[in-house]
Amino acid sequence: MIPKPKGGTRRLGIPTVTDRLIQQALLQLLTPIFDPDFSESSFGYRPKRSVKQAVSAMKSHVEAGHYWVVDLDLEAFFDRVNHDVLMARVARRVEDKRVLRLIRRYLEAGTFEHGLITPRRQGTPQGGPLSPLLANILLDDVDKELERQGHRFCRYADDVQVYVKSRRAGSK
Numbered sequence: 018m019i020p021k022p023k024g025g026t027r028r029l030g031i032p033t034v035t036d037r038l039i040q041q042a043l044l045q046l047l048t049p050i051f052d053p054d055f056s057e058s059s060f061g062y063r064p065k066r067s068v069k070q071a072v073s074a075m076k077s078h079v080e081a082g083h084y085w086v087v088d089l090d091l092e093a094f095f096d097r098v099n100h101d102v103l104m105a106r107v108a109r110r111v112e113d114k115r116v117l118r119l120i121r122r123y124l125e126a127g128t129f130e131h132g133l134i135t136p137r138r139q140g141t142p143q144g145g146p147l148s149p150l151l152a153n154i155l156l157d158d159v160d161k162e163l164e165r166q167g168h169r170f171c172r173y174a175d176d177v178q179v180y181v182k183s184r185r186a187g188s189k
Contacts, residue, residue: 032145040123040147043116047150050110055153056160061174062149071171075178078169083180094175095152096140100124103141103155123147149174 032040052063060071100121108117124141127134141148152174159177163170169180 032142036123036126037145039119040145043119043123044146044150046116047107047111047147051150051154051157055157056164056172058164058170059153059157059160059172061172061176062153068173071173074171075180078171078180081169081182083169083182085181085183087179087181089177089179091175091177095143095148098124098141098152098155099139103151106154106158107151120147120151124151 048064055063058074060066060068060074103124104117104121107120111117123145125137126142127136128142129135141151156172156175160170160172163177163179171178171180
């Protein structure tokens with residue numbers, strides 16, 4: 018556990034060297050499959066994306082008159098990821114059962130706490146290379162729904178800001 022900037026703690030899953038190597042290989046395999054279809058409004062943990070670009074997009078939304086901002090922080094998102102839901106999202110694009118089994122094993126790998134192994138029933142461990150991509154895969158449905166409804170937004174990992182243009186009294 019490490020302290021969070023605004024209080025509380027964050028559970029980290031630090032993989033072994035072998036696990037990190039396997040996760041990195043999975044990341045390199047899966048990124049070209051999923052990343053091209055992610056929303057243009059998603060910036061966190063993506064190749065050729067940055068915080069600077071996210072801030073620039075936010076600024077352009079405000080300059081376009083979208084002054085109202087709904088700030089969403091999905092509390093304990095990484096700790097609450099439902100493995101079955103996530104695996105269903107991955108299986109939409111990945112048919113290789115060996116890859117799916119490897120991802121499932123990574124998700125369910127226990128954590129070592131106080132000298133004991135604690136099984137993991139939900140969540141994706143933060144600290145390994147694959148976790149951010151898995152989060153983006155799961156949250157892409159949220160992005161697509163926001164786009165479908167015509168909202169302007171910026172998402173960086175599990176933090177989302179939705180920009181709304183206010184209507185003046187009497188306008189339609």
